[in-house]
Each structure stands twice: as structure tokens, then as C-alpha cells.
Amino acid sequence: MSKVWTALRERAEERTLENGLRVCYLPKEGFGKTFAILATNFGSVDASFTLEGTRYDTPAGVAHFLEHKMFEDEDGNALQKFARTGASPNAFTSHTMTAYHFSCTERFEENLEILLKFVFTPYFTEENVAKERGIIGQEIGMMDDTPGWQLFCGALEGMYRNHPVRVPIAGSVESIARITPEVLYTCHRAFYSPKNMALIVCGTADFDEVCRMAAQYSPVDAPEIGERHYGERRDAVSELTVTRKMPVSRPQFMLGFKDIPLEAGESRLRRTLLGELAVRILCGDTAPLYAELYEKRLIGRDFDTDYMLIPEGAMALLGGESRDPEAARAAIEGETARLAREGVEKSLFDRMKKALYGLYLRVLDVPEAYARQEATALFAGEHYADFAALFDTLAPEDVQAVFARWAQRDRSSMSVVLPQ
């Protein structure tokens, strides 16, 4: 199936293979580089699930551990196979997705074959799993020393009491000690099923050949994942404030507003646009409140905003360094209440929408970012480039309704990292 967005000068070819694997090609005329990403709808939050009638509760960090271990095959390490072709490969595990990708300027099909083969071929032994614990242990140590990451983890901990998003993506040295080859094989079988995955190619490729190769190297057998368990849902945050002490020169804060999860039938992309628009109107770097707080030195240039959707959850996040996190929090919560009460001025709404449109448009130029956004959109049955049409459906009242939810009692939590 072919899709065209004339105004954006963009096009997509899409096909679902017989085993359920979704394949999508986003041509980029004039680009010398081609980027391919093979993603599974499996992140750190998917630690408890039911497969073929059996419930599994796996140790924290298993999705990330699996990501590390997938590169290894019986006939060597995929990273080295890519290095021989000159491709630049990598992978990431987020709360909601694990993805493997490469970019190359030549020998695309050879690289695609390496990617498909290693992701669909699990190879775990007691020995190679034990060795990986050492490397991941080092990575966990590094994250423990990274204030920005600790701040983010604190925010998630503050907002969610039961949801697994409150557990760090890589787990802990203790939890990964319980990861065995058997656990990894089970998770691979459950979540690396073609039905749960998508392949996106952005750049220059022959779409039919991509589909043919994807069919050849992905398994015919595609088990269906049963239920995923995210714990009992609560509207209220878990803690109003979460504090950590680290060797930082100034206090840092991240304020989170807990939003309602995506509703059945609701467009994921539209909700993301709405959430991002709201958080930018509230205190994005061109917003009136941002200017006020910046002038008072309650926030600095590193201040950033984000809106994040997870299964059975959603949140807005705002944060950075501050000489007085409590004062910054009070001002942001005050503005949220005012916007919920009074609504958003039309001219402010219009210019912010225009700016957000520009930001979304620019992503189309960055194959890595575009393909990643496309993977997220595909898992929700959408295309990233649909954003242009969805912009027309956003009205000031929609944003006001978002603020009304954020302004309710017990919907905000602040994470702070203080100097030791």
C-alpha cells in the first residue's frame, strides 16, 4: 500500500507480511544514507506478561539485557559483521520499545540481511550471559552517576506507585543477576514474534526486495502475546516529591503532571501533539512563563519539556537546573491552574501550533528520528506524517481540557537532585 502526503512532499510504502511483520519504506530523495530500524513493541515496562496461557514475571532489566545479547550469534558478533561493511549499527531499549538499527551509504542489502538474521536468531549460553552481566553492570554504574538520568528515574518513581515504568530500564545489579538464558529465550519468543514487530527503511531502497528479504529471514511461526500486566492503576501520583543527593553543583528538578492513559480508539499521534502543544504553551522556551522564570533565574537554558505516553499511562515532564525548585514548581503549577480556568489566548495558541508544526516537519529530514517516530506510530496503526492533518483538528478548548486534568489534586510530582 502506498501513501502520499502531497503538502509534505513525503511518501510511504507499507506492507504486512504473512507472519504479521509490518514493513514500511520512507523514500528520501537525494539522501546518500539509508537507515533501517527493526523494532519490537517490547520495552522495560513489559516485564510481566502471559504467553500461551502461562504468566511470566521476569526480572527488571530483561528487555535491555536481551538487546545487548541479541548481537551475539553462534558465528560471531553482529557488530563486527556490520563494521566490515562500514555500516554504523546501534540499538536502544526504552520503556516501550527495543530497536536495532544501522545506517549505511553502501551495501544496503548485505546490512539488512545481517540485521534481520541477528534479531530473529537468539543465541544465549550460560557463559555469554554471565559475561554480559559485567558489561551491563558497568553501564548501570555509569547511569547511577548521571544526574539527568537519576532525575528522570525519580520523576517516574514519584508519579507511579505500581506501574513498572518506575523501575530503571536497565534494572539493577541484583535484578540482572537473576536473568538466565531461559528467561531470555522466553522473552525473545514472546516479544520478537513478527506480529509484535516492524521494519522501517528510510532512505533509498527497493521496497519489494526489502519485503522479500524480510519474509525470508523472519520466522513463519509467530506466537501472539497474551496479556501484558502493568499493575493496578491509580489516578493520583505516588509521592509529591522524590529527592536524591548527588555530586552536582546546583539543584535540578523535574516536574511531572500525570495525565490519563490513551483511551480506546483515541489517536496516539493526536494525543502526543496535544500533550506537546500544552506543555509548550505552559512553559516551552518561547512561552511567557518561561521568560518570567528565566528572568528570575528559577530556570536556566537547560530547561526542557516533554510529553510521554506509556501503556496505561501518560505524563508531561518539565525540568532543568534551578536555584529554587520549589518556587519553580509553584509558578508552573499556578500557571497550569490559570490555563485550566481561563483557557489559552487564541494568538498564543496559534503561534505555538505553528512552531510545533515546524518542529514536526523538521523531523522528516532526520532519517533516524523519522524512522523511530514511524515505528512508534505504526505500533499504534498510524503514520508519523499524518501529523500535518491532525494539526487542523486541534483547538484551544482541547488544550484547556488537558490543563484541567493536570491541574487536579495529586496529579503532579517533583523529582529533585540536590548537591550533596
Place this chain on the structure above:
Amino acid sequence: MQQVTRKKLAAGVNLTCVTTPKFKRAVLRAVLLLPLGGPDAARRACLPHVLRRGTKRLPDLRTIGAELDELYGARIEAVVRKEGEHLAVGFLSDCIDESCAPGADGLTAGVIRLLAELLCEPYTQEGVFCADYTAGERENLIDLIAALKNDPRSWAPMRLTQLMCAEEPYGQPVYGTKEQAEKITERKLYAAYCRALEEAQLELFYCGPLAPETVGQLFAETPLAQPRTGAGVLSETRVLAQPTGVAREIIEEEAVTQGKLSIGFRTGGASLTGGDAAAYWMFQTLYGGSTNSKLFLNVREKQSLCYYASAQFIAPKGIMMVNSGIENDKFTVARDEILRQLDACREGDITDAEIDGARRTLTTNWGAMLDDPLTLERYWLGQAAAGTMVSAEERIAQVQAVDRARIIAAAQATALDTVYFMKGAAQ
């Protein structure tokens, strides 16, 4: 081939244009090139941030923010960047191409106008910078200098550079010192601004679909194209082919859990403008520049000594650095293994597959750069600061011709200068 043109718009004012229809955005930049370090260092680092606070026409962040939103979310960021032994201060912008949205005609001209206003028509009070803006940005700078140590992974290489190049401008802190920053006043800053405007070479850049003549014309209509008769010839970055004394080892304790090991080398003179740079890139890539490199395979994969270990060739200055995160008790073994892998390269223990892989990695990296306007901006500013104009395509062609003998020669020319270990001392 991408069309790259470089044109002198006026004395001391150069415009580099990368013309291509393939992007939906445009990247623009206007920076002053100044010598690194010196008594004005902190003031220069503070300057673009004070300028970013307000212009004659748009006196505060609110009005600038509203203007940027109307320009479809154009971003304009203050730049304080080290390029060899030069400091670039000014602004970088990234905006949509005007053909991509309804009613966006004239957007590029609007962004260029705003860049010019920010750099040349600041908001002033009584003939100097606004006292509030200056005070705020002075404090931000003091905080920024103190915060450099917050991220151990970026701090360790920075600290190594300071130690290794202590006697060279390259070792001077980019943002100046805390003591310098504390003395910033609106009057002194304004004087430094006037000096910088007078002495600096102005480097303009555009990447996007518009023809170079059109872009040149748009810049020419702004004060950015005023002749800069006081701008002298750009000084050259000094490259030391060899360390000045015997190799040093410096250990410092910080309150972190994981140790950071950074090792600095002199390259025998290979740099952007001298020596056999192409061979050096090949050597650095197979030594520690990819997941197929000796450092990655041996230090990380075989011995599990670290999560990362990689080598960077800092071509503008002609130095190489190896950075790694290790457990505190692994310092000696990790250092020895990193140096042992260097010895292996020197002795010619290099396979054809490694050479081929390195060549392909470099080809991919430079080739991919042509698809990224922000990376192109950085690349071309680096070239401008070094006084050269070698394109990525030419770099790719150069490494095709590098043979084993030249790679071994590059490894043999490499000399250990300084070992820096930041030892984790967290409880």
C-alpha cells in the same frame, strides 16, 4: 557532489553556502571567530547569551519567543564553540524551508534579519548592555563553569585537555574561569563586545535550497555584511608533533562510583592542515573508532573492562584521545591493555579486514554527514577556522588511497603525552 561555495561578502566577512534541494529545513549561522583564551575569555563566553536576551526591536525573551514561533518554530541558539585554538561566538539557527508550509514566504529572510539584529543591534540601556540581563547571564556562566564536573563522562576528557595542553591556548578553558566570570559588568562586557566586533572575522553559513547569490543578497541587506577592517589574519592553531617532556600520569579523586580513564597522545603532526591526516584517521578508526576496533573488541568485549572505550582524532589540534569508563580497581590493567593495543598497531599487527572495515566506517561517516545540515555546519566552520576548504567527498577519496604502511607509520608517530585517571571516590 554537494555544491559548496565560499564567498567574501566584505572585508573580514565570509559566507559558506551548501546548496541542496533535498532538505525541508535550512540551517544558518553567524559567528565571530576569535583567539581562544586570554583576558576576555569569560566575557566572550557570556556575550552571545546576553545578546540573545534582547535586541533594539525585540527587547526581551517574550518578544523574541513570539517572533520565533511565527517563523514556524525557528530555533536560534547562542554558540560558544572551540574550533582548534579559536573561539566561535554567535548564533546558530535551524528553521523550516519556506517552501514547506503555507504562508511561510520570506521566512529565510526573516531568520537572517533576526540573526543580524541579535549580533549587531543589541538591546542597550545608557549605551551599554542591560544590567539585569548581564547579571543574570554572569550568574548562568558561573553556574555553567561549576557544572562542567557534573557529567564525569564529558569532564574527564576536558580535564585531560587542560592538563595535557596547559602551556597551549588549546588547554585554556572555553568559558574562561570563575574568577573572570565574577568580574563581568555590563560596561566591561559591552567594551569586550565592541572589541570582538572590531577584531573578529565573521563566518556566515547557509545550508538549504536557496541559490548562494540569493542568500548573499539577503545577508548583504543586513549589518552583518559591514566591512570589518580591523579583522586581522586568523592565527593558526599550533600543532605539537611530539610531547614536550616525558609522559605524565595524573590521578584525581571525585565523588563518583565509576572511574574514568582518559589518555592523550600527540599525533606526530597529523592534523587538519598538516601531516598525513588521512592515514591518521584510518589508524584511529581501526584502533578505537568503531565497534570493530581493537579497543572495542579487546578492552570491552574480550576483557569486559569497561562499558565504553574509544579513540578520537581531534584533527583541528592534532591530538588523539582515548576515553573509557572503568571500575576503579581496573585502572592499571585497562591502561596497559589500551597501550598494548597501540603497540600492536605500531608492530603492524593489523589485518586486511580491519583496514577495509576502517575505510568503510570513515566512508559511511563522512557520507552520512552530507545528509545532515547541522553536522555540515560544524564541519565547515572547522574548515574555516583552520583556513582550509576540504570537502567530505575529498576526505573519502583520500582514505581510499591509504595503505597499510601509512597506517603503521601513523601508529608509530603516535606518542603518549598524558594519562588522566578520575578515580571514583563515592561512598
